[in-house]
Amino acid sequence: MEVMRTIMDFEFDTAKVQSMHFHQNPEILYVLDGKAEVQIETEKYELEKGDFLFVNVNKRHSLFETEKELLFARFRINFSMLSDYLGTNQILFWCNTTADKNEAYDHLGRILDRILNRFYDKEKEGALYLNSIYYEALYVLTSYFMVKSDDIRLKDKGGPDNSRVFEIQNYVQANYQKQISLNDLAKKLYLSNAYLSKYIKKRFGLSFVEYVNNIRLFHAVDELLYGEKKITRIALDNGFSTTASFNKTFKDVYHMTPSAYRTSVRQETQGDEKEEQSRAEIEQRVKDYLAGNNFVPDETATKNLGVVTVDAEKTVPLKKSWCEIINVGKIEALLDCDIQRQVLMMKEEIGFKYVRIWNIFVQEMYEERDGDWHYNFSRIDRGLDFLVENGLKPYIELSFKPIHVSYSINSTLAEKDNHIIFHERDSYEKVMNDLASHLVNRYGMDEIETWYFELWKDDRLNMLDENGWYFDCFEIGYLALKRVSEKIKAGGAGFALGYDRYQYHDLIRNWKKRRIKPDFISVYSYSYLLIQQNGMYFGKRSLDSNFVKNQLDIFKEVLREEDFLPEELHITEWNFTISNRNCINDSCAQGAYVMKSCINSVGNVDKMGFWHGCDLNSEYYDTEAVLYGDNGLLTRDGIKKPSFYAFHFLHFLQDQMLGKTENALISTNGRGIYTIVCHNCKQFNYRYTMKEEKDIRVDDLYELYEDLDTIHLKFRIQNVKNGEYIMRVFYVNPENGSVQDIWREMDYMKNLSKGEVDYIRRGAMPKVGMRKIKVEDGELWVETQMKAHEIKVMEIYYQY
Known part of the structure; x- marks a missing residue:
């Protein structure tokens, strides 16, 4: 196996079996035809046509064909060159289409296809162009799939010194071909030689020299078995100073010389090699694949997104799931007159039904006195009275949520645990039965039968144990409510999409073993992923602008596999961030993200x-300013x-949907009114993950997106009534209606007067436009330009 001359290279392969091995360079395995099982360390993945995954440095992996006529591509990446570019040896990727969904996979897949289409252009001028595509692929990989060194380490999962182990492993992997010493590594880690030597011995069970030689041997064995290099060349290329030192180290481990090992293994596998297709046959498979593969153009997509055509006579009911629930806070919040005013405003102008x-x-x-338990419900009553009297429905979370003001998912400005006040079954059962009776007596059966009750899987309730306290608590509450009425709905458990991914099956299986099942299942969705690599867990921010939809699809597939499909599925909390101090929350970009996620839902x-x-x-x-990133x-x-x-x-949308796209949703009432909502939501780039959320500044926002291009949308509605229509347009963009941009013009001044706040309030309103449209041929045409982060609604009325 020759040392790579470029930062990336690729080849096609039809091997039916590749035994467990690993490389000095990471690679992408991409299945082009057939199916294969790939095992990385202890994890197994089934890859079908179109699937690909990333194999990190120092990860033992194997492959075998599970469907005949397997053809796959292997993309090798020069780790040394990549680490030089990135300025770090701590390089880890999570990229696996079989275990994750992300719109960036489609982007990367198109780039890989472009590389494959250049298979016969690897030399001379073609190699220059191919090299440019390699760098494009690596840009996407590092932007969207790299687990960066400042991503969250979950210490309770893998131990507090995961970071140091990770750094040692990557340093040796990047430098094992050179003459490296314990002293070199100790200087890099700012540790003494003696301490580091003991640390490595304790963590790896080997001395530093033994560990380095072990890595060198693994790579040398790869070249012995799969390459044609001479023994001397293999020794020098893998960091051994002489052939003699290589022979001695090899013999200590394998009890024979490298030459004898190569001969013996090849004799053992000679029969298997006869079954392999010849080079000529592989070449023919490649030609057939490329001949049948649609060529992927290199040009970037136009920003003119084409015409969206719908038929006014073909509609489906539009269920507006996004305006069902709004999160307000602990019940005491409803006793605050300012929050009451804001809740009523949201009900009136947005249409939320449940609080x-x-x-x-x-x-x-x-x-609690002498074994008896009593709860005073008067404070709960005042909060619920406000909702019921104003035509709103309570959505009650029954657990004890902590009170956080969060900078990010792993750091807080203020944190207060909320202690569970029920410590035994009898006390909780008594209070829940009292609550159920109290609610029906105060508000009536018909009213509370429309409410929802949820129990979140607080870690203290230990849902990972099939006999955990969570299930007892859920069943106690469930039975207390059902005693009053079978129509009351109780569910849970607030599974964190993306973050609980490694526990989905266990949590659902535990619930399946219980006699009582939930009326609905609830999930939370924030754009953070948990990634597991070789026993270590990392949390990272996701750049996927379709995170809610993609992660929900993964979770729903688990529910289908476990045959645990609820009557209803709720996302009871969703946002791209959990941070209360991220200025993107105040921006037009957040408005576009909200509209995109709602359309996707x-x-x-x-x-x-x-x-x-x-x-x-x-x-x-820290909240004296008008905006503070909540x-x-x-x-x-x-x-x-x-x-x-x-x-x-x-909320302007009608009840019948005509169609939707990535950027728009078109609706009608079937009686001459058409409403179109649209957005120009932009994709985060890698710079977003390089900054702590609390450190993002308003003036930095435009650097955090892949592009800021305007898009051109065109809509054609067929089979409409001829005549004259009026179109009203409402839109918000950075130049019109954005509170954040108005505040920018005031130099982000704090402690504003009431008059200055009122000025901002008046300015933070949508821009409005109107025009006439004449329809003569039964087709209604609408075109619009959308600036970056813009949101818009167009209402079109027939004029009688």
Whole structure:
């Protein structure tokens, strides 16, 4: 196996079996025809045609054909060159189409196809162009699939010193071909030689020299078995100073010389080699593949997105799951007059039906005396009275959620655990039965039968144990509510999409073993992924703008596999971030993200609950400014953000859907009214993950996206009534209606006067336009330009 001369290279292969091995360079395995099982360390993955996965450095892997006529491509990456470019040896990728969904996979797949189409252009001028595509592929890999050194280490999963082990492994992998010493590594890690020597011995069970030689031997064995190099060349290329030192080290481990080992293994596998296709046959398979493969053009896609054609006589009911639930906070929040005003505003202008509240049980309202338990429900009553009196429905989370003001998923500005006040079954059973009776007596059976009750899988309830306290708590609450009425709906458990991915099957299987099943299943969706590599867990921010849809699809597939399909599926919390101090929350980009996610949700989920309604929930010592990056739809002063207007525009949609695309949804009432909502949501680039969320500045936002291009949308609605129509257009973009951009013009001043706040409030309103449209041939044409991060609604009315 020759040393790579470029940063990347590739070849086609038809091997039916590749035994467990690993390389000095990472690689991508891409199945082009047939099927294969790939095992990486202890994990196995079934790859079908079109699937690909990334095999990291130092990861033992094997492959065998599971469907005849396997053809796959292997893309090798020069680790040394890549680490030089990135300035780090701590390089780890998570890229696996069989275990994840992300729109970036489609992007990378198209690039890999372009590389394959250049198979016969590897020399001279063609090699220069091919090299440019290699760098494009690596840019996508590092932007969307790299687990960076500052991504979260889950210490309870893999131990507190995962980072150091990871750094040692990568350093040796990057430098084993050179003459390296313990002293070199100790200097890099700012440790003494003696301490590092003991540390390596303890963690790896080998001395430093033994560990390095072990790595060298693994790679040398690869070349012995799969290459034609002479023994001397293999020794020098893999870091051994002389052939003699290579022979001695090899013999200590394999009890024979490298030459004898090569001969013996090849004799053993000679029969298998006879079964392999000849080079000529592989060449023919490649020619057949390329001849039948549609050529992927190299030009970037035009920003003119083409015409969207729909038929006014072909509709389907539109279920607006996005406006079902809004998260407000702990029940005491509903006693605040400012929050009450904001909740009513959201009901009126957005159409939310359910208000999700939690932490209804607090210690000061609970009395335990002589084995008897009593709860005072008066505070709960005042909050629920407000909702019921104003035609809103409670969505009650029954567990004890912690109170956080979060910088990011792994750091907080303020944190307060909420202690569970029920410590035995009898006390919880008594209070839940009292609550159920109290609610039906106060609000009536018909009313509470429309409510929802949820129990989140707080880690303290240990849902990973089939006999965990979670299941007891759920069943106690479920039975207490069903005792009052079978129509009351109780569910859970707030599975974190993407983050609980390695536990989905275990959690669902545990629930299946219980006698009581939920009426609905709830999930949370924030754009963070948990990645497992060789026993180590990493959390990273996802750049997938379709995160909600893609991760929901993965979770729903698990439910189907486990035959645990609920009557309803709810996303009770969703946002791209959990941070209360991320200025993107206040931006037009957030409005476009909200609209995109809501359009994607159509037909995929029954109810969604945006996180959250009001910035008032995270007021703290640092919130004296008009905006402070909280993820509410309304500012502390009740000013509407672009995210509010995204929901407001969606509320204009009619009840019948004509069609939807990546950027738009078209609806009608069937009686001459047509409504189109559209957005120009942009994709984050790698720079977003390079910054701590709290450190992002408003003036930096435009650097965080792949492009800021305007798009041109065209719509054609067929079979409409001829005549004159009026079109009203409402839109928000950075130049019109954005509270954040208005505040920028005021130099981000803090401690504004009431008049200045009112000025911002008046400015933070959508731009409005109107025009006439004449229809003569039964076709209604609408065109519009959308700036980056813009959201828009177009209402079209027939004029009688």
